[in-house]
Each structure stands twice: as C-alpha cells, then as structure tokens.
Amino acid sequence: MSITIESIACWLVDIPTIRPHKLSMTTMGCQTLTIVRMSCAQGVVGWGEATTIGGLSYGAESPEAIKSAIETYLAPLLCGKTFSGTAALAQAMNGSVKGNTFAKSALETAFLDAQGKALGVPVSALLGGAICERLPVLWTLASGDTEKDIDEGKRLLAEGRHNAFKLKIGARELATDIRHALAIGAALGDDVSIRVDVNQAWDMTTAIKGMHQLQEGGIDLVEQPIPLWDRQGLITLSQRFAIPILADEAISTSHDGYALASGGFTGAFALKIAKAGGPAQALKLAHMAQAAGVALYGGTMLEGTLGTVASLHAWSTVRMQWGTEMFGPLLLKDDIVARPLTFSDGQVTLPSGPGLGIEIDTDKLRHYARQ
Template structure:
C-alpha cells in the first residue's frame, strides 16, 4: 500500500554561531532553523528544514512565519494525502498557498527524505541520480576584521578544508571594503579564489567604483552588488566589467532567471533550494540557467545539516557547478542536531549515500536547542 501522511510537526531550533556572521543588512550570532518532521501510516519519518537569515532582515519569511504558515495553512493540505507523487503534493500546495518558498522547500525536503527511505535510495537518486560523490565548498570570511579573516583563511587552507573564500561586504564605505578585500587577496595569493558578496548594498555609482577596484585586486566574482529589484543596473554592470556578477536575490526560480537572461544579463546564477521552493524547483532553475549559458553556483541561506544535505543531494546531480558551492552552514554553528555530521574535507563535502537525506536526528541535541 502507498503510504499516507498522518502527522506533520514543526520545531524552532536556535543554535549559536562560532563567531558573529556579518552581512550588509545584519549581523547574526544565532541561527534559527524550522525543523519539519513528516510521519506516515507505515511508521517512517521524513525530515526537512526551513531557514532564513536574521529574522526579517534578509527576506519576507521569518522562522516564526515559516512555522506558523506550515502549521496553519500548508500541513492541513498534506495530512491524509498519499506519498505516491511529490509533484502532485507540491501542486496542491502551490494551488492553495502563494509564495512562502522557504516553508514549501522545508516540506518538499521532508517529503523527499520520506520517499527515499521507503524506496531505500538517497534523495539524489529521486532527483535523477548523483553525478558527483564529493562537491566543492567555499568558506565565508565574515568577521569584518582583516587580520582575523586572513588568519582564518590560511588555517583552513593549511588543513585542506577550504581553498575558496567569499567575503561579506557592503556595510562599510566602499573604499574601506575594497581595501579589506584587496589585503586578504594579496595575503592568500593565487592559491585561493576570493569572491565578494555585497548583499544588495551598493547603488550603480558605488558598484562601478567598487567593481573596478575589485577587478584590479584580482577578485574572481561579485555577488549581487545592487538591490534585488534593480535589474537594469545589474545588467549594465554585467556588461561593463570583465569580473563576473552572480545574481542571487534578483532571482528566485526558473521564471525569474528566464526574465533576467531575456533582458541581457550575462553573469552567473546563485541557486538556492529555499528561494526556489525546494530541491526539485531549484533544479528547474538550474536547467533554465544552463540552457541560457549561465554559470551555476550552489548557494545557501545558512541552513543547518538537514537543509544543507538536501541542497548537496540536488547539486550532486548537476553536470557542472562553475563556481562551486557554499554549503558550509553546519560548520558555522557551534553544535549540530544530527548524529553523524556531514563530512567536510579536501576543499569540499561528501554527498550522503544512505536512503533519504542520509542523516538521523540526535533527539537529545534537538531537545537541548528547541525553542521552549
């Protein structure tokens, strides 16, 4: 008999970060995850996660709204339904509930985990099959202190854990930010790729000044320098410099990417399962991006191990990730709520091979960090 969904539970989980993580719009010292547990009438459970950055500082969904909307609007549409078709279940959600991509991504992830456990295959198999067993993963230098960032990067390079680095900038004057980045690039040399994420902080004049200086400093990539809705500026900048631009907040799903490319953008695309609405939808976005000749990058909303594992499974099915990934979220947290952490080594992370997401909840840790 095909399993039917019987129960859906959501939990808010707060875990401190190993250091303050500074972005242009906020600074965070604790990450809040919405953990989803879907149970069926055959006794199995699927795990999902919905996570954002800094409450409402980053986007329109907060951890509290994600939980509320799953509990009151989305879960009732799934309870009692067959697990036979995840696409049919997601269509049911999309028909009745607009937006809420992070909440839907958490549910889609849990459904994939549950189905994978029933079939005895990893989520990557459900998504078409893994091409890679190990994917590259950069580290974000976001302390804001130049000497600390240099020391941190050199230690990670020496250990073999990371050789690519992204710097969060945009909260200071552009000349100060550029000096910070240039000093780090000079200290790390050609053995490290250095990129920056401006998180929408610059206007066109500032971006023109900043990107010229960053290009001269040897920076490899500039992510979302201007506001998400200022598409025309993003397109003009993509034609003005040799240094590539990565579109992130400007694009969420396949239709956004198609519209951006049709208007002349020629940079790269940051894929995120959360903003697309789940791993399946993120791979739709990847197909459109690849067809348009856009370079791909596996992005994160700083998910913990559950959300990160889901994204890793998705990215493992892509033939090429031109700019690698940033699936470092669990490493930013002081603790974890799964029994066996993801395996980070050799400048990347292994793709889990066990059924479903390939991870198991540590009930004691979950209880410790669950918001009371």
Template structure:
C-alpha cells in the same frame, strides 16, 4: 496500500555560531532553523528544514512565520493526503498558498526524505542520480576584521577544508570595503580564490566604482552588488566589467532567471533550494541556466545539516557547478542536531549515503536546542 501523510510537526531550533557572522543586512551570533518532522502511515519519518538569515533582515519569511504558516496553512493541506505523489502535493500547496518558498522547500525536503526511505533510494537518486559524491565548498569570511579574516583563511587552507573564500561586504563605505578585500586578496595571492557578496547594499553608481577597484585587486566574482529588482542595472554591470556578476536575490526561480537571460545577463546564478521553493524547482532553474550558458553556484541560506544535505543531493545531480558551492553553514555552528555530521575534507564535502537524505536526528541534541 498507498501511504498517507499522518502528521507534520515543526520545531524552532536555535544553534549558536562559532563567531559573529557579519553581513550587510545583519550580524548573526545564532542561527534559528525550522525543523520539519513528517510521518507517514507506514511509520516512516521525513526530515526537512526551513532557514533564513537574521529573522526578517533577509527576506519576507522569518523562522517564526515559517513555523506558524506551516502549522496553520500548509500542514492541513498535506495531512491525510497520499505521501508518494510529490507532484500532486506540490500542486496542492501552490494552488492554495502563495509565496512562502522557504516553508515549501522544508516540506518538499521532508517528502523527498520520506519517499527515499520508503523506496530505499537517496534523494539524489529520486532527483535523477548523483553525478558526483564530493562537492567543492568555499568558506565565507565574515568577521569584518581584516587580520582575523586572513588568519581564518590560512587556517582553512592549512587544514585543507577550503581554498576559495567569499567576503561579506556592504555594511561599510565602498572605499573601506575595497581596502578590506584587497588587503586579504594580496596576502592570499594565487593560493586561494576570493569573491565578494555585497548583499544588495550598493547603488549602481557605487557599484561601478567598487567593482572597478575589486576587479583591479583580482577578485574573481561579484555577488548581487545592487538591489534584487534592478535587473537592468545588473545586466549593465555584467556587460561593463570582465569580472563576472553573480545574481542571487535577483533570481529566485525560473521566471526571474528567464527575465534576466532575456535582458542579456551573462553572469552566473546562485541556486538555493530555499528561495526556489524546494530542490526540484531549484534544479529547474539550473537547467534553464545551462541552456542559456549561464554559470551555476550552489548557494545557502545558512541552513543546518538537514537543509544543507538536501541542497547537496540536488547539486550532486548537476553536470557542472562552474563556481562550486558554499555549503559550509554547518561548520559555522557550534553544535549539531544530527547523529553524524557531514564529512568535510579535501576542500569539499561528501554526499551522505543511505536512503532519503542519509541523516538522522540526535534526539537529545534536538531537545536541548529546541525552543520551548
């Protein structure tokens, strides 16, 4: 008998961060996640997560809108439908609901988790099979304080948690940002790789000046230095400098990727299941990039363990991630809502084993942190 989707529940969950996390668009002291609990007529539960950065600071979806739109518009399209045909369910959502990529990603994750549990397969196996079960993970230095970032980096190196670091810049002047980054790179030297994420904060002319100085300082990758929709400018920057450009907000899905590639972009793409609308559509972008010779990077919207694990299952199926991953976000939170946290070791993270995502909810923690 075909299993049906019986119910969909969403919860807002607020988890404090271990320190203020400073980006050009927001400073975060708490992360809000939308947790999806999908139940089928067989009694199987699928877990999903929709998370963004800083409310509406990062994009058009907020935690509150994600929850409201799932409850009001997306869930009614799924409840009562067969739970085992993900292609038909996704087509149904796309036919009736425009955009809402993060909400759709949370639902696709829950559907994959339920399907994996039903079949006794991991999400990675549903996506074609894992090529690796340990993925490299960098750490983001985003306190905004140079000495604090240096101390944090050495702590991560000494404990063998991370050996590549990304610095969040763009909230200060170009000169201040360059001094901050260069000082950290000089102290770390060859012991660690250092990258920067400008989060669209610079104009193209400011980016030319800033990137030239960062390249001279030995920075290995520049993420989204200018606004997302300035495709031609990003291509010009990629062709002007030896240090590669990483497109993030500029490449949401396959169409964006195709436009950049056709425009002559030669850098790398940051994959994110949330901005693509789900693990499977993120992998479609990865295949396009691979065909065009564009490097890949496994990115995050600072999801908790559920969303991070969904992304890890997707990234594990890829043959290569030239720039590794940044799936560190659960470590940025003071607590968790799962029974077994992810295992971070040897400068990376282990892919959870077991059917579906391979994780389960800690009901007490969920009740404690869920917003009422």
C-alpha cells in the same frame, strides 16, 4: 512510489554561531532552524529544514512565520493525502498558498526524505541522480575584521579544509571595503579564489566604481552588488565588466532566471532550495540556466546539516561551475544530527543511504528547540 502523509510536527531550533558573522544587513550570533518531521504511512518518517538569515533582514519569511505557515496552512492541506512525487506535492501547496517558499522547501525536503526511505534510494536519485559524490565548498570570511579574516583564511588553507573564500562587504564605505578585500586577497595568495558578496548594499554608481576596483584587484566574482529589484542594473553590470556577477537575492525561481537570462545577463545564478520552494523546485532554475548558458553555484541560507544535505542532493545532479558554499554546519556550534558531514580538501561528501542519508539526534532536537 506514492506516499501518504499522516502528520507534520515543527520546531524552532536556536543554535549559536562559532563567531559573529557580519553581513551588509545584519550580524548573526545565532541561527534559527525551522525543523519539520513528516510522519507517513507504514511508519516512514521524513525530515526537513527551512532556515533564513537574521530574522527578517534577508528574506520576507521569518523563522516564526515559517513555522506558522506550516502549522496553520500547509500541514492541513497535506495531512491525510497521498502524493506520487514532488510535482503533485508542489501542485497541492501552490494551489492554496502563495509564496512562502521557505516553508514549502522544508516540506518538500521532508517529503523527499520520506519517499527516498520508502524506496530505499537516496534523495539525489529522486532528483535525477548524482553525477558526483563530493562537491567543492568555500568558506565565508566575515568576522568584520581584516586581520582576523586573514588569520582564519590562512588557518583553513593550512588545514586544507577550503581553497576558496567569500567575503561579506557592503556595510562600510566603498574604499574601506575594497582595501579589506584586496588585503585578504594579497595575504592568501594568487592560487586562492576570492569572491565578494555585497548583499544588495550598493547603488548603481557605487557598483560601477566598486566592480572596476575589484576587477583591477584580481577578485574573481561579485555577488548581488545592487538591490534585488534592479534586474536591468544587474544585466548592465554583467555586460560592462569582465569580472562575473553572481545573482543571488535577484533570482529565486526559474521565472526570475528566465527574465534575467533573456534580458542578456551573463554570469552565474546562486541556487538556494529555500528561495525556490525545495530541492526539486531549485533544480527547475538550474535546468533553465543550463539551457541559457548561465553558470551555476550552490548557495546556502547558512542551514544546519539537514538543510545543507537536502541542497547537496540537488546540487549533486548538476554541474556547478562556481562550486558551492554549503558550509552552514561549520558555522554552528552544534547541530541536531547524529553524525556530522565530512569536509576536507575543499570539498564536502554527499551522504549515502536512503533518503537524505542522515540521522536526527532527537535529544539534541529537544535540547535546542524553543519552548
């Protein structure tokens, strides 16, 4: 069903985090969501979100630049036009705007929400159809303090909310990071999956040493140990160690995935809708990975509920061998939706209902929107 876009509005929404979240390149105390409302013909309204981490410390688009790209370049391209689906929408956007995948992701999400509502079907149905209603979801322990992380992990295990954890390392010297990771692994027990994310902080020499020690210590997975540009290094590490590598910053699109897989990379790809330009675009990388026998993982940019649900609709259509990390809303003190997602037994439930299946709380949107 074709959708005619009439107008697009955009807000920057600042929401504090429940505790400082320490990554190798920044410490987050607040998350900025770029929220999009797409008003379409027949009164249909779609919502989208683009969110990055720590201003410009993770990716090349800041929240302010995302809003500017949408308002100045992308919205004028789309408003007043009719699109049959995400392929037509992407063609229009990519024809005139290079890169800016975060901004495009918010718009593709809003379009899918509108099209789903117009057709009376969930977004997952527009992306191939959900093969599961609940998805595994881990939690990131990243307070920066080993004892605090152990307490947090034990509490979440006791509550049954999560049974797998990711640790953020790379900011401190290797020996300290290894001690930190192995202490948490030992305290939480053998049944709990522990993975680490280095966020590109190591050089190759440190990575070889670090991977060896993490492998010996029983850590399950190492995410993006070296800089994103070092594709050959990632391939070499993946072939040298039994502990699997998860490529995150190194892969955004199916082109990146193809280059890594055809170069001999083994391991897994972290999919993120923002890196690819939207839920439908991220699935192109997923399908490419499936063809190459590379495992999948549902990644987050620590989005609020809107962006998290958009991702979940896409992730529900493929098998995620490494599960997902779609816990973003739980890291935020508040959100802009009427009903929160349900997290229990290490899983999150995909909302039902047309479109994304969520309702925006416009009072909260007004309250948190930057003036």
